[in-house]
Each structure stands twice: as C-alpha cells, then as structure tokens.
Amino acid sequence: MHVQDIMTKDPVACDVGDSLRHAARLMKDKNVGCVVALRDGRLAGMLTDRDICLAFADEKEHDTVEDLMTTELGRLHPDDSVFHAVDTFRSAGVVRRLPVINHRDELVGLLSISDLAVVADALNKAIYLQETHQSLDEAHILTGGKEIIKVIRRPSKEDRIPRKEVSPAQPAHTGPPAKSGRGSA
Numbered sequence: 001m002h003v004q005d006i007m008t009k010d011p012v013a014c015d016v017g018d019s020l021r022h023a024a025r026l027m028k029d030k031n032v033g034c035v036v037a038l039r040d041g042r043l044a045g046m047l048t049d050r051d052i053c054l055a056f057a058d059e060k061e062h063d064t065v066e067d068l069m070t071t072e073l074g075r076l077h078p079d080d081s082v083f084h085a086v087d088t089f090r091s092a093g094v095v096r097r098l099p100v101i102n103h104r105d106e107l108v109g110l111l112s113i114s115d116l117a118v119v120a121d122a123l124n125k126a127i128y129l130q131e132t133h134q135s136l137d138e139a140h141i142l143t144g145g146k147e148i149i150k151v152i153r154r155p156s157k158e159d160r161i162p163r164k165e166v167s168p169a170q171p172a173h174t175g176p177p178a179k180s181g182r183g184s185a
Contacts, residue, residue, distance in 0.1 A: 003085050004078035006119055007100045007109035011036055016044050016066040023065050024052050034097055034110075037069045042105040045069030046097070076100045076111055082119055085111055 013036040014023050023035050027049055037045040047069045055062045062068050074092030076085055078100055088098060100109035 001082045001119065002078065003076050003080045003082065003100055003111055004109070006082065006115045007076075007078070007111045008115070009109050011099075011107065011110035013038050013107060014047075014065055015039070016064065016069065018065050020047075020052060020055065020062055020065065020068065023047050024049075027052075035065070036099055036107055036110065037065045038107060043073070043075070043099050043101050043107050045071040046073055046099065048096075074098050078102065078108055082116065086116060089113065089116070 012026055012030045012032050012034075014026055016037045016039045026035050027033065033050075034046055034048040036043065037047055045066070047065050051068045051070070055068050074088045074095065076088055076098050080088075085098070089095065092098065097110055097112045099107055100111055102108050
C-alpha cells in the first residue's frame with residue numbers, strides 16, 4: 001500500500017504571505033488543524049492551530065503565515081510505502097501530519113497519523129482473520145490426520161483372528177501326519 005492510497009488529496013493550503021487571521025479562518029471554515037504554506041505553488045512550510053495559539057502567548061508580533069510556520073518538515077512522496085511513511089513520522093519527531101509532494105516539490109496531499117491508524121486497524125484485523133483461518137485450517141488438517149490414523153490403526157477382522165505362524169525352521173506340512181518309524185513295516 002502506498003501513501004497516495006490513503007493520503008488526503010487537495011489539502012487546505014495558503015500562501016506564505018497570507019495573514020494569520022486568514023490562515024485561522026481557513027482552518028475554522030474547513031474544519032482542519034493545519035494549513036500547508038506554499039511559496040510560488042511549492043511547499044514552504046506548515047502552520048497548525050497550535051502554532052497560532054502559541055503566537056498569542058508570544059510577545060513578538062506575528063503578521064503572516066511565514067512568521068510562524070514550521071519549515072523543517074518531513075516529506076513524503078505519493079509512491080512511498082506506508083511503512084516508509086511510518087518511519088518518516090518516527091524520525092520527524094512529534095508531528096501529526098506530513099505533506100506529500102511530487103518530484104517538483106508541489107503539494108499533492110497530506111498524510112496524518114489518523115490516516116495511518118485507520119490502515120493499521122484494517123491491517124491488524126486482516127492479520128487476525130488470516131491467523132484465525134490458518135489456525136482453523138490447521139485444526140481441520142490435524143482432525144483429518146487423526147481420522148486417517150484411526151483408520152490406519154484400526155485392526156481389520158483378519159488382524160483380530162490369530163494366525164498360525166509358520167516358522168522358517170519347520171517346513172510347512174501339506175499332507176496327513178507322518179507315522180513314526182516304530183512298529184511300521
């Protein structure tokens with residue numbers, strides 16, 4: 001599975017020169033927690049709702065998205081595997097979203113931890129079902145094997161009747177018993 005299969009396509013974006021008020025309004029109107037900041041149509045950074053909240057506690061003046069945005073971002077490509085995305089999230093530190101860009105650094109999507117959680121849940125269920133089915137198949141094989149062993153071990157009627165064994169030292173006798181040599185003429 002690839003990033004392009006689970007990412008949010010067309011994420012909310014704004015220009016680096018837009019005001020913080022405009023970015024906050026976009027987040028509120030679109031019901032999202034971040035906007036991707038673009039410069040000339042290319043990825044420049046990301047601004048989250050937390051960044052805006054922290055700006056109010058800061059003594060500095062912040063007017064534009066560029067003043068607050070995070071520029072050191074992990075990045076994904078649409079053809080990256082989901083496992084690569086997990087590794088990128090781990091190495092990026094405490095982030096909840098990563099931009100997905102094409103080979104020209106143009107924004108094509110956004111991947112969130114929630115997107116990965118949905119995939120992980122589906123994968124977990126699939127593995128559980130596969131393991132359950134495999135266990136049932138093994139149980140059926142074992143049960144079938146036990147039945148075969150019972151048939152193999154089950155004595156037949158001939159096995160229950162004792163046979164007269166002929167030992168190799170005694171030749172088999174086919175006629176009436178021979179008379180001993182005494183008293184015979």
